[in-house]
Amino acid sequence: MPRLVGQIDQVKSEAILDAASDVLGERGLGASIEAIARRAAVSKQTIYNHFGCKTALIEALVARRVSHITAPLRVSGAAEHPIETLTALAQTLIEIVSNVRAYSLIRVTVQGAGSMPELAKAVFEAGPATTRALIADYLAAETQAGRMAVDDPMEAAEFFAGMCSGHRQFRALMGMEVNADPDQIAHLAQTVAKRFFRAYAP
Amino acid sequence: MPRLVGQIDQVKSEAILDAASDVLGERGLGASIEAIARRAAVSKQTIYNHFGCKTALIEALVARRVSHITAPLRVSGAAEHPIETLTALAQTLIEIVSNVRAYSLIRVTVQGAGSMPELAKAVFEAGPATTRALIADYLAAETQAGRMAVDDPMEAAEFFAGMCSGHRQFRALMGMEVNADPDQIAHLAQTVAKRFFRAYAP
DNA sequence: GGTCAAATGGACTGATGCGTCCAAAAATCA
DNA sequence: TGATTTTTGGACGCATCAGTCCATTTGACC
CATH class of the missing domain: 1.10.357.10 (Tetracycline Repressor, domain 2)
Structure with missing residues (x-):
């Protein structure tokens, strides 16, 4: 996994979005951040580091897929x-x-x-x-x-x-x-x- | 309001369903039973007396509207x-x-x-x-x-x-x-x- | 006016979930 | 190796909500 100084890992962001897509698809909007974190094999805190809040995560997800x-x-x-x-x-x-x-x-x-x-x-x-x-x-x-x-x-x-x-x-x-x-x-x-x-x- | 002995008031049931329709329409499935009770000017317990649980309430609502x-x-x-x-x-x-x-x-x-x-x-x-x-x-x-x-x-x-x-x-x-x-x-x-x-x- | 089913409302439990905090570990860079 | 940044995981606060319990009140019926 490459890493860029002072920047948050892009590859991990993608993995989180993939997992979010899966879990939200299965469980709907009610899916918990923890479930997404588990699916992405990442800690919950990391998701917050990357996206800030659940709404922002979903916005990023939709923007990517749209x-x-x-x-x-x-x-x-x-x-x-x-x-x-x-x-x-x-x-x-x-x-x-x-x-x-x-x-x-x-x-x-x-x-x-x-x-x-x-x-x-x-x-x-x-x-x-x-x-x-x-x-x-x-x-x-x-x-x-x-x-x-x-x-x-x-x-x-x-x-x-x-x-x-x-x-x-x-x-x-x-x-x-x-x-x-x-x-x-x-x-x-x-x-x-x-x-x-x-x-x-x- | 007429009342039938040993039976739960039908008019109140209708009022609850009307309120549920409104509140669920506004707030979505996440709307709380309490919010529905407030809208129907009824206590939360009454809703449970009439319908048993939230799922049953929604089923009744859908059945009526459908x-x-x-x-x-x-x-x-x-x-x-x-x-x-x-x-x-x-x-x-x-x-x-x-x-x-x-x-x-x-x-x-x-x-x-x-x-x-x-x-x-x-x-x-x-x-x-x-x-x-x-x-x-x-x-x-x-x-x-x-x-x-x-x-x-x-x-x-x-x-x-x-x-x-x-x-x-x-x-x-x-x-x-x-x-x-x-x-x-x-x-x-x-x-x-x-x-x-x-x-x-x- | 007395009876009894139904309604009230407020307190309570248990569960869930968002978002935060933090100290320790891991990975990266110089 | 040492410095820096990110990740981790677990604990925690806080809020919301489903559903229960219960003592009290209301109101229709006899």
């Missing part, structure tokens, strides 16, 4: 037929919503919405809001190019995202099992793309 | 054009998702998903699952009648519900403001119905 949420969501080839691009988009969105790991963190945010509302807003901005804007841009461009006919891109993007998440979001939040079979996700993504395109075809 | 969630959702005239029926359905669904009061309870369920998973499942069954089945039945009937072309009614129903909830569900869960302007809801419901019908027209 950038990963929409990272895989990129609009690839604009030259393809819209259905192909939409299928790829839907596939990524459904995978995100089916990712129990990502959602365990969102569940923590929901639990803490009362005590840390700014965190909830940050997650919303980084997640759904960014996603919607990205999809809306794509839809607007396709409409411009005459390949689709979307009058209200933001609204349509929200419909698209809603079709992708369906009940999966609800189930994930409730801690229920979510079907993450790759074949079924792929098939579902195709259907979403097909139906959505039909709803907004020129 | 029946209200899908109560307004009825498929009315099958003689109308599908778009009209779909608009009415969408309107009701959007109103439910925009109802902060109803969602404060769902937030409590999310918070308690770890400690009372069967409750989460019950809410899912009573809410989204029932809704989906109801919509799916309608879509199947319309397809049978040749007015729509829905190959997979359950899947389509989930798309429909997803379009209605959009980001509202997420925002409500996060404790963020949700636009509940009746005019905008009505307009949104029409758009959902129009686009959905286009996606599944014969």
Whole structure:
């Protein structure tokens, strides 16, 4: 383990955040700092040395993960037929919503919405809001190019995202099992793309 | 206040549940029994006399509210054009998702998903699952009648519900403001119905 | 007016958990 | 090796809260 003079070990910080992610995911916001410390094989005091308080720890955790949420969501080839691009988009969105790991963190945010509302807003901005804007841009461009006919891109993007998440979001939040079979996700993504395109075809 | 011999006052039970709904909605699952007792203008002991323990209180609360969630959702005239029926359905669904009061309870369920998973499942069954089945039945009937072309009614129903909830569900869960302007809801419901019908027209 | 179930409220237990303190140990650097 | 910083682990204070206990009061019913 390398060490930087006068600085607190970065590697240990990461280990603590990993452990916090796991334990909070399992036990929810009620998980104790001690449990996180045990999981990280670190003393409780060390966590306080690194993060100051529980709220700061959770903020750091969310900030770190939040950038990963929409990272895989990129609009690839604009030259393809819209259905192909939409299928790829839907596939990524459904995978995100089916990712129990990502959602365990969102569940923590929901639990803490009362005590840390700014965190909830940050997650919303980084997640759904960014996603919607990205999809809306794509839809607007396709409409411009005459390949689709979307009058209200933001609204349509929200419909698209809603079709992708369906009940999966609800189930994930409730801690229920979510079907993450790759074949079924792929098939579902195709259907979403097909139906959505039909709803907004020129 | 009427009183029945040998029975615990029903009116007081209702008052307790109302107070619990309010306080839990504001403070989340962490709200204390004492706070609920204060709000209900009742002693803590009375709550225990009525419900036994906190978990039972929350179960009673959810059970009472859950029946209200899908109560307004009825498929009315099958003689109308599908778009009209779909608009009415969408309107009701959007109103439910925009109802902060109803969602404060769902937030409590999310918070308690770890400690009372069967409750989460019950809410899912009573809410989204029932809704989906109801919509799916309608879509199947319309397809049978040749007015729509829905190959997979359950899947389509989930798309429909997803379009209605959009980001509202997420925002409500996060404790963020949700636009509940009746005019905008009505307009949104029409758009959902129009686009959905286009996606599944014969 | 007397009876009895229910309500009250206040004290109490036990558990949990955040955050602090501190002296000893370990790791790092010079 | 010696100086410095971090880590450790355990004890501790403080607060909150679920749930219990109980003596007293209230109020509906006869």
